Amino acid sequence: MNVTEVPSTSHEAIYEVRDQDCGLHGFIAIHSTRLGPAAGGLRMRPYDSAEAALKDVMRLSEGMTYKNAAAGLSLGGGKAVIIGNPSTEKTPDLLRAFARAIQSLEGRYYTAEDMGMSPTDMAILAEETKFVAGLPNGEFASGDPSPITARGIFNAIKTTWAHRHGTDTLQDVRVSVQGLGHVGWYLCEFLHDAGAKLIVTDTVADRVSRAVETFGAKAVAIDAIYGVEADIFAPCAIGGILNEITIAQLKVSVVAGGANNQLATAADGAALHAKGILYAPDFVANGGGIINVATEIQQISDREGFVSEKLAALDVTLKSILNQAAAANISPADVATKAVQTKISEQAA
Ligand SMILES: NC(=O)C1=CN([C@@H]2O[C@H](COP(=O)(O)OP(=O)(O)OC[C@H]3O[C@@H](n4cnc5c(N)ncnc54)[C@H](O)[C@@H]3O)[C@@H](O)[C@H]2O)C=CC1
Numbered sequence: 173m174n175v176t177e178v179p180s181t182s183h184e185a186i187y188e189v190r191d192q193d194c195g196l197h198g199f200i201a202i203h204s205t206r207l208g209p210a211a212g213g214l215r216m217r218p219y220d221s222a223e224a225a226l227k228d229v230m231r232l233s234e235g236m237t238y239k240n241a242a243a244g245l246s247l248g249g250g251k252a253v254i255i256g257n258p259s260t261e262k263t264p265d266l267l268r269a270f271a272r273a274i275q276s277l278e279g280r281y282y283t284a285e286d287m288g289m290s291p292t293d294m295a296i297l298a299e300e301t302k303f304v305a306g307l308p309n310g311e312f313a314s315g316d317p318s319p320i321t322a323r324g325i326f327n328a329i330k331t332t333w334a335h336r337h338g339t340d341t342l343q344d345v346r347v348s349v350q351g352l353g354h355v356g357w358y359l360c361e362f363l364h365d366a367g368a369k370l371i372v373t374d375t376v377a378d379r380v381s382r383a384v385e386t387f388g389a390k391a392v393a394i395d396a397i398y399g400v401e402a403d404i405f406a407p408c409a410i411g412g413i414l415n416e417i418t419i420a421q422l423k424v425s426v427v428a429g430g431a432n433n434q435l436a437t438a439a440d441g442a443a444l445h446a447k448g449i450l451y452a453p454d455f456v457a458n459g460g461g462i463i464n465v466a467t468e469i470q471q472i473s474d475r476e477g478f479v480s481e482k483l484a485a486l487d488v489t490l491k492s493i494l495n496q497a498a499a500a501n502i503s504p505a506d507v508a509t510k511a512v513q514t515k516i517s518e519q520a521a
Pocket residue numbers: 285286287288289317318319321350351352353354355356373374375376379394408409410411430431432458459461462
């Protein structure tokens with residue numbers, strides 16, 4: 173296993189990780205440790221190129237800096253990616269080799285689940301590193317973060333909907349959900365229980381048919397999700413999906429979901445605002461998972477107490493962001509980004 177530093181002016185450190193014996197190629201990015209050790213999940217995807225993986229890990233780790241600050245956690249921002257198909261190329265040897273790279277950073281970066289990873293995978297990582305959370309078993313084990321992530325997104329959806337329409341009741345409100353993986357599925361459960369009407373899509377056909385059976389959801393093709401007649405759009409898959417092409421198609425009045433880095437560029441936040449669509453900034457809406465993960469990193473015994481308190485505080489933060497954005501007639505994404513940047517520079521001073 174070979175770890176080499178990739179030069180960067182935007183991040184504290186970026187490492188390229190390779191192991192020819194098991195076919196491992198990935199990256200670890202530490203964006204900032206100003207508020208504490210960097211924390212953020214490990215993603216495995218069949219990226220088109222090493223450059224695409226590097227770009228993703230850089231954006232994701234910066235997002236974690238903002239997310240952890242917004243959630244009031246004493247954690248900095250980091251993230252890791254492995255290039256490969258998690259269904260066919262994820263082996264215990266590959267995970268162990270990556271875990272040795274994490275261990276070599278001596279606690280500057282803590283990992284957990286992201287796309288393509290499960291608590292069982294975290295247990296394999298834990299054979300080689302102490303700096304892993306989201307474990308299935310153990311004294312402070314926090315397990316799968318996704319149910320708590322979805323709980324936070326559900327709060328954010330209600331808060332954003334109420335800000336726009338004056339009520340947080342979701343009965344008969346039409347919500348389009350992109351991605352029915354860990355987060356998307358739990359979110360559909362919350363929304364269905366609240367009486368929302370679901371419109372769903374996923375690249376995995378089985379997940380879509382299960383949502384149709386379980387929630388009475390309407391299924392649409394992958395690219396049709398943007399233009400469907402709906403009230404709220406909840407992106408819960410990949411990043412960069414709010415861009416010039418997709419924003420032009422949206423018919424919703426609110427976008428609030430769990431995917432990281434939903435805006436392709438910062439200008440897309442302003443484009444949503446210009447179109448009259450209220451956007452819940454992703455790094456505020458999806459902070460539940462890392463709040464749950466933090467209980468394990470910081471060895472907090474009263475997990476539910478900590479999670480409830482931090483989720484409630486996050487909801488207050490979102491309300492304040494939406495109010496400030498409305499008062500200044502600007503995008504909530506711009507307000508949120510500025511607020512966390514100020515918080516980080518003040519706390520670090
Ligand atoms: N798992 C967690 O607790 C957290 C996850 N997130 C973010 O939420 C998003 C989803 O994460 P997970 O549910 O954990 O991942 P996952 O891998 O379990 O689910 C992702 C789902 O999206 C589907 N998908 C992929 N590309 C798609 C496309 N173009 N159109 C429609 N569906 C597509 C996949 O088939 C899969 O069902 C990611 O962006 C992740 O970074 C953010 C915070 C915490």
